[in-house]
Amino acid sequence: MSDKLIKKPVTGMKDMLPYEMEIRDYVEQTVREVYGSFGFEHIETPVVEHIENLCSNQGGENEKLIFKIMKRGEKLDIAGAKAENDLADSGLRYDLTLPLSRYYSNNSQSLVMPFKALQIGNVFRADRPQKGRFRQFKQCDIDIIGDPSNLAEIELVNATTTLLKRLGFGGFKVRINDRRLLKAMGAYAGFSEAELPEVFIILDKMDKIGMDGVESELKEAGYGADSVDKYIGLFKDYDDTAEGVRRIGDKLQGSVDAGVIDDLTEIFAAAAGAGSADFKLSFDPTLVRGMGYYTGTIFEIEMEEFNSSVAGGGRYDGMIGRFTGQDVPACGFSIGFERIITILLDKGFKVPESPKKTAFLIEKGMDGEKLALIMNEAKERRNNGETVLIARMAKNKKFQKENLEKSGYTEYKDFYRN
Amino acid sequence: MSDKLIKKPVTGMKDMLPYEMEIRDYVEQTVREVYGSFGFEHIETPVVEHIENLCSNQGGENEKLIFKIMKRGEKLDIAGAKAENDLADSGLRYDLTLPLSRYYSNNSQSLVMPFKALQIGNVFRADRPQKGRFRQFKQCDIDIIGDPSNLAEIELVNATTTLLKRLGFGGFKVRINDRRLLKAMGAYAGFSEAELPEVFIILDKMDKIGMDGVESELKEAGYGADSVDKYIGLFKDYDDTAEGVRRIGDKLQGSVDAGVIDDLTEIFAAAAGAGSADFKLSFDPTLVRGMGYYTGTIFEIEMEEFNSSVAGGGRYDGMIGRFTGQDVPACGFSIGFERIITILLDKGFKVPESPKKTAFLIEKGMDGEKLALIMNEAKERRNNGETVLIARMAKNKKFQKENLEKSGYTEYKDFYRN
Numbered sequence: 001m002s003d004k005l006i007k008k009p010v011t012g013m014k015d016m017l018p019y020e021m022e023i024r025d026y027v028e029q030t031v032r033e034v035y036g037s038f039g040f041e042h043i044e045t046p047v048v049e050h051i052e053n054l055c056s057n058q059g060g061e062n063e064k065l066i067f068k069i070m071k072r073g074e075k076l077d078i079a080g081a082k083a084e085n086d087l088a089d090s091g092l093r094y095d096l097t098l099p100l101s102r103y104y105s106n107n108s109q110s111l112v113m114p115f116k117a118l119q120i121g122n123v124f125r126a127d128r129p130q131k132g133r134f135r136q137f138k139q140c141d142i143d144i145i146g147d148p149s150n151l152a153e154i155e156l157v158n159a160t161t162t163l164l165k166r167l168g169f170g171g172f173k174v175r176i177n178d179r180r181l182l183k184a185m186g187a188y189a190g191f192s193e194a195e196l197p198e199v200f201i202i203l204d205k206m207d208k209i210g211m212d213g214v215e216s217e218l219k220e221a222g223y224g225a226d227s228v229d230k231y232i233g234l235f236k237d238y239d240d241t242a243e244g245v246r247r248i249g250d251k252l253q254g255s256v257d258a259g260v261i262d263d264l265t266e267i268f269a270a271a272a273g274a275g276s277a278d279f280k281l282s283f284d285p286t287l288v289r290g291m292g293y294y295t296g297t298i299f300e301i302e303m304e305e306f307n308s309s310v311a312g313g314g315r316y317d318g319m320i321g322r323f324t325g326q327d328v329p330a331c332g333f334s335i336g337f338e339r340i341i342t343i344l345l346d347k348g349f350k351v352p353e354s355p356k357k358t359a360f361l362i363e364k365g366m367d368g369e370k371l372a373l374i375m376n377e378a379k380e381r382r383n384n385g386e387t388v389l390i391a392r393m394a395k396n397k398k399f400q401k402e403n404l405e406k407s408g409y410t411e412y413k414d415f416y417r418n
Numbered sequence: 419m420s421d422k423l424i425k426k427p428v429t430g431m432k433d434m435l436p437y438e439m440e441i442r443d444y445v446e447q448t449v450r451e452v453y454g455s456f457g458f459e460h461i462e463t464p465v466v467e468h469i470e471n472l473c474s475n476q477g478g479e480n481e482k483l484i485f486k487i488m489k490r491g492e493k494l495d496i497a498g499a500k501a502e503n504d505l506a507d508s509g510l511r512y513d514l515t516l517p518l519s520r521y522y523s524n525n526s527q528s529l530v531m532p533f534k535a536l537q538i539g540n541v542f543r544a545d546r547p548q549k550g551r552f553r554q555f556k557q558c559d560i561d562i563i564g565d566p567s568n569l570a571e572i573e574l575v576n577a578t579t580t581l582l583k584r585l586g587f588g589g590f591k592v593r594i595n596d597r598r599l600l601k602a603m604g605a606y607a608g609f610s611e612a613e614l615p616e617v618f619i620i621l622d623k624m625d626k627i628g629m630d631g632v633e634s635e636l637k638e639a640g641y642g643a644d645s646v647d648k649y650i651g652l653f654k655d656y657d658d659t660a661e662g663v664r665r666i667g668d669k670l671q672g673s674v675d676a677g678v679i680d681d682l683t684e685i686f687a688a689a690a691g692a693g694s695a696d697f698k699l700s701f702d703p704t705l706v707r708g709m710g711y712y713t714g715t716i717f718e719i720e721m722e723e724f725n726s727s728v729a730g731g732g733r734y735d736g737m738i739g740r741f742t743g744q745d746v747p748a749c750g751f752s753i754g755f756e757r758i759i760t761i762l763l764d765k766g767f768k769v770p771e772s773p774k775k776t777a778f779l780i781e782k783g784m785d786g787e788k789l790a791l792i793m794n795e796a797k798e799r800r801n802n803g804e805t806v807l808i809a810r811m812a813k814n815k816k817f818q819k820e821n822l823e824k825s826g827y828t829e830y831k832d833f834y835r836n
Contacts, residue, residue: 007524013464021460037800039807042439046431106425112825269786368687382455389457407530
């Protein structure tokens with residue numbers, strides 16, 4: 001056949017080279033160890049999900065980016081198809097939260113309560129290709145299902161900062177807010193329930209366009225100056241401690257449930273003792289987070305050296321109810337796995353305690369008996385934790401050794417026929 | 419919204435519960451350690467592949483089982499589509515060998531020669547659902563690319579039996595044959611080149627229908643009695659040692675290249691010394707293996723306690739040439755990951771050295787200062803390798819503890835408000 005096959009990966013996806021995989025494996029192993037020590041149990045869901053679940057308004061913008069899988073056999077009716085979803089019965093998951101909610105609904109009888117889940121898995125989004133962003137990428141989530149108390153939030157933040165510290169990072173700032181507080185602030189300013197989604201989308205741009213930008217965008221969108229001024233007033237000179245939460249609570253009296261303020265200040269109190277050495281909790285009334293499914297506290301973690309968020313999450317008490325008809329308290333946290341790998345690669349991170357690597361180079365035509373002796377030496381060394389590569393000696397031995405050095409081989413042993 | 423979402427995974431796929439994941443993680447970790455000690459480098463390719471590559475006649479029957487992914491946006495022309503592949507631009511990989519060949523072709527300049535690759539990843543086949551067979555399942559492959567010598571075969575068998583031994587298995591029988599020998603035997607019996615694929619499919623049923631069954635199926639298929647008798651004669655009373663290889667070589671003189679016989683006997687000689695304690699190499703002229711891409715030696719590993727194969731592989735020197743225009747020697751081995759997990763689950767396998775698990779049960783309303791002390795105790799224990807679960811104390815504490823016991827918690831500590 002003369003037609004050559006396609007060498008490049010599909011658009012937006014990536015072949016992982018050995019040097020990157022070594023770091024990825026190390027990070028995954030550390031994730032399992034650290035989160036495991038907090039009692040999170042590793043689970044997995046299929047990467048393929050029902051199209052009905054994927055397109056159920058739980059995924060926000062991500063639902064526009066689904067890789068859809070075609071029906072097969074008789075079920076595929078090309079001539080009769082009107083729309084995309086007539087042809088598809090499933091698709092690749094765009095996150096790990098929706099599949100987890102399905103998983104919990106399907107398996108709750110076999111799970112220990114509260115269920116603490118760890119997931120490490122690929123998700124897929126047909127985003128416009130751009131540098132550093134891929135259409136298949138790894139997410140790493142921890143979730144606590146069935147615990148309504150704020151112990152859940154504290155454990156999630158503690159576990160995540162402990163993990164990031166183990167990976168060599170520090171200076172964590174944990175920004176915290178609450179969706180219920182966001183709603184109360186909107187109501188206090190005079191926005192209607194229906195207007196809130198748009199208001200939040202604009203507020204969410206604070207990082208990029210600043211307070212003035214948010215103010216003018218809100219006014220351009222047609223919201224009254226009174227409401228906008230009252231709203232913006234809430235975000236001026238707020239205090240980022242528990243005291244600041246209380247002060248906003250006082251302002252919002254009548255608009256906000258006292259339980260919301262109690263929940264937030266309790267988290268501050270507990271975190272102050274538990275994690276004070278590891279992270280700074282910082283109240284941020286402007287924190288929105290994109291996903292529509294959040295119902296309570298929301299979080300983002302920033303690290304000193306890097307100015308964007310490396311982890312985030314929140315409470316989504318309503319999603320499991322979409323499967324079972326009954327809401328179940330749920331709270332989750334996702335670390336930016338790919339972002340962390342990129343930072344480690346940029347830093348020139350070396351995996352600690354990787355084994356010594358030796359290459360045995362064997363001349364062509366070695367007889368069986370001699371080869372057996374060589375194999376036995378390799379076996380012994382491997383049993384002692386060494387990496388031993390056995391390869392045929394190349395004609396250009398110098399080039400071969402230079403090449404092996406690049407791959408981390410530091411010792412060579414040449415074996416000749418005679 | 420009243421429409422409930424779908425709780426079950428998509429047809430033929432599986433949610434992984436914690437008890438199974440613990441074993442899967444342990445096996446994967448052992449795979450990385452053992453294969454790593456042989457110098458195999460862990461790599462990954464995307465699970466999504468170009469539809470052109472997947473449908474290129476490299477996958478045999480698997481090409482009928484592809485999950486196809488729909489084009490997106492303007493590229494999707496439903497009204498103008500005549501056939502399935504007008505609508506699809508990619509699909510889920512059905513094995514790891516084709517993506518590896520693409521990967522090597524795309525990245526060879528960044529790889530050390532010979533390239534020893536380890537892949538652990540999910541593959542997808544829309545097979546008819548049946549017990550114990552899934553549409554998403556894990557494969558674990560090792561491949562050596564760029565080594566034409568039979569050192570490659572020996573290393574693959576050695577690495578695989580070492581791994582299986584580490585997982586507690588023993589009594590390995592490694593059946594070996596060579597595609598070139600299979601062809602020579604066919605030619606010797608008088609079958610034409612064009613008839614060989616069908617003849618091999620029938621021969622491959624030897625395990626199930628026996629020698630007599632193969633004989634009658636060949637005759638039913640219309641092949642002449644002379645050819646069939648001569649063919650079947652080759653498989654009667656053959657000797658499964660290097661001596662047997664030589665004897666068949668003598669019979670086939672004129673039909674078989676002497677290099678084929680030399681290659682096989684050399685592998686016997688080397689394996690005899692190197693692995694005699696770990697496995698028995700057994701020549702089997704009836705071994706076919708399904709995939710059409712094999713070009714030389716083929717292998718299957720059986721274990722004493724289980725009568726079907728748990729690993730297999732062979733040489734496929736032609737596949738990379740489909741991408742680059744130039745053939746490159748390649749040889750690979752795949753372990754039946756899912757089969758091994760099933761066997762371990764059935765045996766009641768326990769992961770060695772899993773950490774001690776303690777649960778801290780905390781009464782509702784614990785104040786921040788006390789909680790901080792509890793968190794610190796948990797932190798210390800976790801740093802010492804213990805698993806510590808922090809959970810709110812349930813009203814029915816007895817039920818809660820029974821439940822935790824099922825998940826492996828052996829110690830409890832109750833914390834009350836006062």
